[in-house]
Amino acid sequence: MNLVYDFLFIVGMLFSSIYMYVLFKSKDLNLSKKILIGFFGIIIVVLLESYAYIHEIVWLKYTSFAFVYGAKLLIGPLLIAYIQSLFLDDKKVLKKNNLLLVPYILFTFLISVPYAISRLFNGSFTNHIYFLENYSQYIRCSLDVVLLLFLYQGFIQFRKYRNILNCSYSNVEENNFIWVRYLLLSVTIIMAVDLLIVSSQLLFGAFPIRSQNIVMSLVALCIIIGAYFGVHQSKVLVPYFLVNGENEIPPNKNIDEKQRTEFEALQSKLLTAMDVQKPYLDQELTLTKLATSIATTDKKLSALLNQYLNTSFYAYINNYRIEEFKKKIQSLEFKDLTIEGIAYDCGFKSKASFYRLFKKETGRSPHEYIKSQK
Secondary structure, eight states: OHHHHHHHHHHHHHHHHHHHHHHHHSSSOOHHHHHHHHHHHHHHHHHHHHHHHHTTOHHHHHHHHHHHTTTHHHHHHHHHHHHHHTTSOHHHHHHHHGGGGHHHHHHIIIIIHHHHHHHHHSSTTHHHHHHHHHHHHHHHHHHHHHHHHHHHHHHHHHHHHHHHHHHHOSOOOGGGGHHHHHHHHHHHHHHHHHHHHHHHHHHHOOOSSOHHHHHHHHHHHHHHHHHHHHHHOHHHHSOHHHHTSOOSOOOOOOOOHHHHHHHHHHHHHHHHHHHHTOGGGOTTOOHHHHHHHTTSOHHHHHHIIIIISOOOHHHHHHHHHHHHHHHHTTSGGGTTSOHHHHHHHTTOOOHHHHHHHHHHHHSSOHHHHHHHTO
16 A cells, blocks of 8 residues: 555655646746745655655655644645735735734744654653644644635635636636635645545544545545646646646747748738727627637637737737727717726726736726826
């Protein structure tokens, strides 16, 4: 059985390391990616602790134990911060969540670290040894409940911000949400299983095998499954549609003359459609809808935007909407409408997304921009 555990733990650590490398090497290393790097780093140390336990590597077991015993107090806040970082300003996310790390820090340095030191150097902190060895199952159960509460809050925030995301971007398909949902659901299932195991142990006695190995095997399997889906759909491995504002083909500078001619012809059709038909006024506009309106495929239109124009569908459409807003605030026809009313008329679906995108594009809020035009 240890061979199976070995395989799962090593592969889980390997794939987690690959995730971290991909995230670290990607351009625009923003807060979302940094949080994911931290999350997978925790997974590696957690798996490493179980690996060291199987092979009785004492120094590695207790060194890693010191940092991962209370890891559930860290994973919860990290997932909350990760979800928020996909939609909110980085500084706002850090300000909202910095205190959530305090319980983990206190738990680690008041409980985990002294216990690890006592085991490594014999004799120190004997009270910690007695406390943890007699109440470890109750502590583990409590940590499971705390993390499950964090996950519940994460699902609530995900649903809330998902609606905002749908309003902010015009071509977010359902499968783009797989990664965040998968992450929350997989952690929830693992914690539910862990809580069930611990509860059973408290009621019926210890298992003949180390229950922590079962849970860590589930963690490794979830990492492996994530890698499998990542191969078949890159948005699962790294959700670039969120962290980079892209979900189309990555830019390719190697465009030959034939492709350039095709792109120029397609761009001409697109510009005509944008000027005459103004499809960006449609709040439900998608890449597929726009492609159909100019008699092409979504793949070709996506390639035009990404490879030739070096932009994304979201940025392209929202830029037109912002320019439309600038024109309409100058027109007497719209003088009686509110800022939000004009924004909706320009194709935006929410006040929050409009204000955020307008300030990002112009450097000023809509109110500040309007005052500057008077």
